[in-house]
Amino acid sequence: MSTATTIKNSDTIAIGGFDGMHVGHQHLFRELGDNGCVVVIDSGYANITPKRNREKFTHYPIFYFTLEDIRHLDAAGFLEHLKEHFPKLKKIVVGYDFHFGKDRAYNYDDLKEMFEGEVLVIDEVKVNGESVHSRTIRKKLSHGDIKTANSLLGHNYSIHGELIKGQGIGAKELVATINLHVRDYILPKEGVYVTLTRIDNEEHFHPSVSFIGHRMSTDGTFAVETHLLDGQVQCSENATISFVDFIRENIKYDALDELKKQINKDINIAKRELKMLEL
Template sequence: MKKSYSTLVNKKDIQSIAIGGFDGMHIAHQKLFENLDENGAIVTIESGFSNLTPKSFRQEYTNLPVYYYVLDNIKHLEGKEFIRLIKEEFPNLKKIVVGFDFCFGKNRKYCVEDLKELFQGEVVVVDEIKNNGTAIHSRYIRDFIKNGNIKKANEFLGKNYKIVGSQVKGQGLGKSDFVPTINLQVENFLLPNEGVYITKTKIKNDIYNSVTFIGHRVSTDGTYAIETHILQGDIETTYNNVEVAFLDKIRDNKKFDDFKDLKAQILLDIKEAKEFFN
C-alpha cells in the first residue's frame, strides 16, 4: 500500500521543497531529500517519461508529501512566472533544494544561478552523486534494466527494482504441462529485457521467493508474457496488484523445440533460484 500524504498536508505548512523529476527515487534523489526540513515536501515534474517509479508510486519511497506537476502545463512559463507559481503554491517557502543540473522554465533556459537570483530564500544545490566513480542518473538505471543488468540497477537505486501489475489469464499450460505461474499485465513500468529472473513476488501483504519470466513465449504461442512462479508452491490469487521485485538474472530468453527440454530448463531455473535464496 502506497503512502499518500499529499492531500493531508497543508501547503501553507511547507517551508522547504525539492524540485525534480525523481524517477526511480534512487540514491542521488534521496541525498537531495536529506536537505529538506521537517516541514519539507517533494515537487515532482511529470514529463511523461517516468517509468521506474511512474505516477504516485514515488510516494512509497519517502515519508515526505509528494506533489505532482505536469510538465506540459508549466513548460511555457518564464523563470519569474515559475517562481511566482511555486510561491503561490507554498506561501511560506524558505528553501528550495535541487540537483546540480537542474533547469526550469521555457525551453529550460533557466538553471541553478537563475534560481538563486529569482528565489528570495535559500537555494541548496546538491552536487553529482557517484557510485564507484559512475554518476547516478535515472537514464543509466534505465539502461541497466533494459540490458538485464538488474544487480547494477539495484545498486544505483539503493533498492530492488520492481514492477506492479494486475493478474490476467495465461495460456493454461503452466499448471498442466510445466509449473504454475501468475500471469501479469503491467503498464507504465519499464520492463527488463527478455529472460528469466530471480525475484520476490508480493501478493497483498505476503512476500514470496519466485522466478519470473519476461518475454515472448518463443517455444509455445509466441505472445509476450510476464509470468511469475512462486517457489513455495501454487498460490491462488485474483488480486489486482501484484508486485515483482527483481534480484538477479538467470538467463536470456531461449527457444526450445521440445516441451521436455523447455520443462527441464524451467526446473533448472527454479533450482538455481532456490539455491540463491538458500
C-alpha cells in the same frame, strides 16, 4: 493534519522529475528537514516509478506539477508559481543538472539570483564510480543488469500489474505461474530472473522465478509471468514483482520436456541466491 495542509505549510521543497526515487534523489530528500515536501515535475514519461508509485519511496508528502502546465514559464513566473502553492517557502533543493522553464532555459543559478531564500544544489552522486541518473538505470534494465540498476536505485526494481489468464500450459506441463498485464513500467530485458513476488496487498513477498518476453517455445506471445517457489497462492487482482538478479536469456526449446528441465535449473539457481540473501 491533512496532506494538503502539510504541503501548504512546507517551508522546504526538493524539485525534480524523480523517476526512480533513486540514490541521487534520496540525497536531495535528506535536506528537507521536518517541514519538507517533494515537488515532482511530471513529464508523463516516468516509467521506473510511474505516476504515484514514487510515494512508496519517501515519507515526505509529494506535490505534482504537470510539465505541460508550467513549461511556458520563465524563471520569475516559475518562482511565483511555487510561492502560490508554498507560501511559507524558505528553501529550495535541486540537483546539479536541474533545468526548468521554457526550452529548459533556466537552471539553479537563476533560482539563486531571484529567490530570496536558500537554494541548495546537490552535487553529482556516484555509486561504485558510476553517476546515478534515471536514464542510466533504464539502460541497465534494458540490458538485464539488474544488480547494478538496483544499486543505483537503492532498492530492488519493481513492477506492478493486473493478474490475467495465461495460456494454460504451465500448470499442466511445466510449472504453475501467474501472469501479469503491466502498464506504464519499463520492462527489463527479455529473460528469466530471480525475483520476489507480492500478491495483492500482502505484507510479505514470495520467493519466485519470473519470465519476461516472448514465449518462443510455445505460442510466441509476449508474457510477464512468475512462479512462486513457496507454493500456490489463491490469486485475486494484482501482483508486484521485485527483481533480484538476471538468470539467463530467453531461449527457444524444441520440446516442452527440455524447457521444463531448464525451468527446474532456473528454480534451483533462484533458491540458492535467495537463500544467500537470508544469511
